Amino acid sequence: MNDLLLVIVASASPISELRGGIPLGIGLGFEPAFTYAVAVTTNILVYFPARLVLTGLYSKVLRHVPLFDRYLLRVRTTGKPRVDKYGLLGLALFVAVPLPITGAYTGTVLSWLLAMDWKRSFVGVAIGVMVAGCIVMALTLGVIVAVPLLAR
Numbered sequence: 001m002n003d004l005l006l007v008i009v010a011s012a013s014p015i016s017e018l019r020g021g022i023p024l025g026i027g028l029g030f031e032p033a034f035t036y037a038v039a040v041t042t043n044i045l046v047y048f049p050a051r052l053v054l055t056g057l058y059s060k061v062l063r064h065v066p067l068f069d070r071y072l073l074r075v076r077t078t079g080k081p082r083v084d085k086y087g088l089l090g091l092a093l094f095v096a097v098p099l100p101i102t103g104a105y106t107g108t109v110l111s112w113l114l115a116m117d118w119k120r121s122f123v124g125v126a127i128g129v130m131v132a133g134c135i136v137m138a139l140t141l142g143v144i145v146a147v148p149l150l151a152r
Contacts, residue, residue, distance in 0.1 A: 003028045011042035017103040018043040022136045040133040050108040079110040088124045095128025
């Protein structure tokens, strides 16, 4: 049970998200389908607390933090053109790229910055997380298969 909790915490963490949760779960011996389901579900569900924190704390606390304002500018600069061009699909694609500063947290921030309807943006973030989960799972399983082959 402690191992499962580690996967959940890694998948909910704004630093690793499912990019850390999936390899961790596979490394701990969980079945790939189970690992995917836990990591993706956990990562999708961070949308709600993240959106609530942004809505409730930005005007009171976060707008006074220069580092957070720089982060917001970077998110808007990189994500807004995709959302402007492709709409909800653009948000999903932005979240789907499994690179730093493109996961569920940043997708939630981007949707909040662009004043997107929370229900629609949740769908976009969820689709993006599911696609990112598939990419990370494929990479994780590919690495596990490729390493022994390269060691020969």
